[in-house]
Amino acid sequence: MKPSGGGGLLVVAQWEAKEGQADKVAEILQRFLPEAQSDPGTKLFLIGRGKENPAQFLFYELFRDEAAFKAHSGQRVFQDLHRGPSSALLAKRERSQYALI
Secondary structure (H helix, E strand, O other), X not given: OOOOXXXXXXXXXXXXXXXXXXXXXXXXXXXXXXXXXXXXXXXXXXXXXXXXXXXXXXXXXXXXXXXXXXXXXXXXXXXHHHHOHHHHOEEEEEEEEEEOO
16 A cells, blocks of 8 residues: 555554563653654554563554655654653663655
8 A cells, every 4th residue: 555645754663561571662652643643744643562571562654755754753752752761661772764666
């Protein structure tokens, strides 16, 4: 399925919660998700939790373009998510960016 309007910037991120912290991370992400999904430059924003390892979280984010991603990243809610309580609960955090073909 081709995204509406074509093009865009795809961001895939993976988080892994520290032992015993996965449910707390999930609660934080559930509060963050509606704001991320309603961002004007966001075409798609999904967060999944590992079925085999519930401490793993996968972010699948599609933005209109690089400028939309930068605007999203500069928002207070995004900054709070990455510098706030969730950062102390994580064992690992990775992110990759892709241009759509």
